[in-house]
Amino acid sequence: MPAAPAQKEANLRRYVLKRLFQAIFVLLAVLSLVFIIGRQIGDPARLILGLEAPEADVVALREEMGLNDPIFVQYGRFLVRAVQGDFGTSYWQGVPTIELVLERIPATLFLSALAFGSAVPLAILIGVLAAVRPGSFMDRLTTVLSLAGVCIVDFWLALMLIIFVSVRLGWLPTSGFVGVGLAGLPFAILPVATLILGPVGRVAQLTRIAMIEEINQAYVKTARAKGLSEYLVLGKHALKNALIPTITLSGDVLISLMNGVIIVEFIFAWPGVGQLLMQAIQRRDLPTIETLVFTTTVMVVCVNLVVDMTYAYINPRIRYDSA
């Protein structure tokens, strides 16, 4: 039976609330994990002051940092501060870690947005063309790309691109960053190319499979019988349905980009959060690492929320079934 509009709204709202609740659960779980692991690694006071510092100073700092309080008090304080975005001071830079991280986010966002924005449309295009013409060049390209995407390691691909495109041919800068925007584009080309190989392969392959499945559906026959052009039959009727699994996967793509930026920023000297993570690891800067883990989790959770909402929007059936 048809659901009344009010009912529709209520279902949608319940769906959104459920998702939000799950997101909060995830954040809390990650925070607790970070807290527990962070306390296992050694005496933070000692880490800050260094090995040569006199014992008396360390004891004083422990008292000052509240490290002698009961563990629950420390945990509560940690949570309250975390919610306020306060993860302490970087051992390495001596500034609040959240500032360090926020300062690096634009560079990473620029890179990820370029990668995501080019990978997904490109992959969908390749996948659709492969599905429409089996055995064609695009079809073979899809298979090759998806295999290459899971077999080529990104750090090697990045270095090979630098060797051949930048060093040998001299077409693009080897590494560096001049800022977000048009001027920064030449510097972003190789990092983006490295980042998208895997995602393009996976999304193209999935789109191809989904599209082939949709082309065999009865409604495609109806669309042809309606006298629609093949462009409308495939590009509108079949594609909108085939995009449903692709959208779910694009959440995965964003997650794997978060993996990729760590390596790519490290290699291309790109001053984003990935590079910050490697620097923090080399300098054993625990608060910065904790902040990065937490902000990444927030991003992952947001990505999943957005994907779920888009999914609900594009797939009308889910608005009812899954509420």
Added chain:
Amino acid sequence: MTAPNGESLHGKQNPDPAAPNDELLPQPVGGTAAPLAKVTLGRIMRGFRRDNITLLALIFLFLVVMSALFAEFLAPYSPTQQNLRLRLMPPFTPAVEGGFPHLLGTDALGRDIFSRLIHGARISISLGVASVLLSGTLGVTLGLLGGYYRGRLDDFLSRVVDVQIGFPVLLFALFLLFVTGPGYWNVVVVLALARWPVYARVVRSLTLSYRETPFVEGARAIGCDDRRIILKHLLPNMLSPILVLATLEVSGTILGESGLSFLGLGVTADTPTWGKDVANGREYLRIGWWVIAFPGLTIFLTALSINLAAMWGRTITDPLGRWQWLGVSPVLAKAPPAIAAPSRENVATLTAAPADASTQPRAGNPPVLEVKDLRVEFDTPAGVLYAVNGISYTVEAGQRLVILGESGSGKTVNVETIMGVVPSPPARLSGAIYYRGDNLLTYSPGQRRPLLGSKIAMIFQDPLTALNPAFTVGEQIAEMFRVHQGLSHGQAKKQAIEMMDRMRIPSAARRANDYPHQFSGGMRQRVMIAMALALGPEVLIADEPTTALDVTIQAQIMKLLREVQTETGMALILITHDFGVAVEMADQVLLMYAGKIVERGSIQDIFRQTAHPYTKALLTSIPRADHKGGRLTAIAGAPPRLTHIPFGCPFHPRCPYAIPRCESEVPPLRPVSANHSSACHLFEEVLLDR
């Protein structure tokens, strides 16, 4: 680190319970048991010769594993032996003391790259296998427990799996390794902790699907305890998907390890690893590309080989796939002689059959639709499928033609050919379909398109699948006006609502914004009819429009169709297997059997002067209120497979009247009376026999 082939989409299928595999082989059809093919060495060799990429992958993997095991004996140099005179030497540099040449060159300390790669295999392979064993054991166990016992444990595990799969692996691994410090076993454990959810998810969904299957319920019924069911019944059936997954994971783990090594958080000691070697070459990328290129290439080739091997593993663990790979056709059916496929000569006889008077081209005003000697064939793995075998009929304006037949009689293919929705190729079409005198089969798709939907429209059997789930019904109707008449969005929508209103869909204006799944079956079919009638077609084809609907709704839809037909004066071609519908709707009736017309006439003629044994059999199989207590008769035998249509009259194997002539000679469609014809050698006898 996932399989390249849309696993996420198809990973949850139910594979067949993998009892002893050979039992799953499709048994030869047709009774003539063929000897089961054996897996012989020769077949395997030939299989590999056809599939030489897999062979290369397996050979490469073998070499890598050998290197890992016997690196000390295979490597020409010690991996740590420095030679400062031969620093950064390119590939194929001869050795100084006349030793083995440096095949792949040397690195910045003059160490032999080839030897380092051979030694590096040890870390990669052993770490990959160890980590996969650990993550596999953990994931499979938790997946089995969660899927089998359900409840809280399952909810909790599923949540953890979802969260972890959605978290960047590298960040997770780096964080843990930062805490634990680098080291061989730390890397093994960290990678295992990062990847176990992959197995848990797959195994859980497999367990869920097997839980309810008869073989598990049977085991429970005969008193097997849970442990035994899980270990003896569930696990063995999942083994091949788990093994394929684990193989892929070895590749993923090797890549993961190399990444960690590259970042300096992998294995510590000065054992060479592929990832570390790439990192070593970073500073020299301007002068020594080979230092970076070869370790990375080795990682790539190893991962590629593992992936190809896993794909091969997937093929050969599937019984059908295995036989195909071995080049043995699993279907060894030999058709019994009685139902051999029509030979070319036989088809020639079919063609030679004298055409019925009514199919002669007529002068003057051509009919709306005229089908002449239409044939449709498909190539299938089981042979040529003869779907439509030379049928001819005409449809006049305002006429209601009912095509009656069982499923597989070719009635749907026939009308889908008119609509041009039977893809050709693969289908082979011959004959002609005239719309107002023009042969549609000579039109290009682009020429035909303006007619489709606007002059000739079609309603499909199941409105749920025939409507696009992703668009509102209003949009799907409005599209007709936009594409064919170029109306604007607003105008088209208004017209669409008006059409829905005419088809008596309540509160059409509001419901136009709903999606197909929000409608009941009957309302959905009304939407379909609204769409088909939107542009006032001259011919409406309705393919079993009520089969998918409730009985009470069926009558309403038929009534609606009748009303709009009378109202608009269009021609209606209605396909059905239901005599009752024919009686209610038809001026003219065509009976189809095995892709041919067996009887044609007005509904009265068909009923009162049945002139074909098949029609007669159909009529006596209808339950009738005035024959209370009488036996319900069904037609003996089954309709022929369209790949194996009997010689002569296709109905003869089931026909009580059959004489030897019926087995050899195709009966032509002969006139019984003015507007009534039958394709039976003995229709006179059938007519008299009441």
